[in-house]
Amino acid sequence: MDFDRADAVNQAVRLLSLRHRARAAALLAPLGLHPGQEVLLLELARHGPMIQAQLSEALGCEPPSVTLMARKLEASGHLRRTPAPADKRASVVELTDAGRALADEVKEIWCALADETVAGLPARTVAELPGLLNTLTANVDTRRSRRGTR
Template sequence: MNGSVTFEILQAARAYRLRAGKLLARIGLYPGQDALLSLLDERGPLTMGEAAAALAIQPPTVTKMVNRLASGGFIRTEVDPEDRRKISIALTDAAREKIKEIDAIWRELEFTALTEVESHHQQLKNQLSAITRNLSKGEENARRAS
């Protein structure tokens, strides 16, 4: 595996997560919280289940993120009066300011990651998207087979 394309993708993902974690820590966030805040900024209020599905993560993970972000004043929660099991989450004004910092971090990460990339950025983006689709299809097929 060492030296294979998949090994290099794995190494790049690990390096990205480490760098992102360090940059997010500077603004008081944990990895993953940036994606949740950006999702809410893009789509508006969501239920916790909708957020979990959109981020392709488990609902308990979203619950943990929401609890931390709510205690930090970045997310407000509201229980659906008709179905008390549904909890809606939305950004606070403090989170809207944090979004600007997240966007700056994401731009810095992309610039740093692509500094010495010789291929065209759009071509690389398309290839990585294709890899993600291929691997996601494999996951769906595995679930259907079991």
């Protein structure tokens, strides 16, 4: 790929990422949430209680980030952390009733954000978008081993 095309691709991905995160922050702020906390809530709403290490892996972020988010959401009454039965050093994280209600509000915001993001795109493109974006994500995933370097 030549530089001009590479620059166009990289700039488009960078700007989308920045603007999507900023828009998410603006939509989440009235709920008292910061970007990242919503995905933690949604993950727990989808899969139920999880050990923090599992949650970190599912979210694709470092364990200290999950610990910080969990502490803040626990302090606000949206989740609880308890020692894991098999390993007292690990914490099981689960939503409270208030957390489940907040997750429902986040789902509404998530739908609105997705609608805004894909506005004007043909339905077929919207249907293909998650697969395309997941492929792009996998291509730059630093956690996987790279085959060959340039």
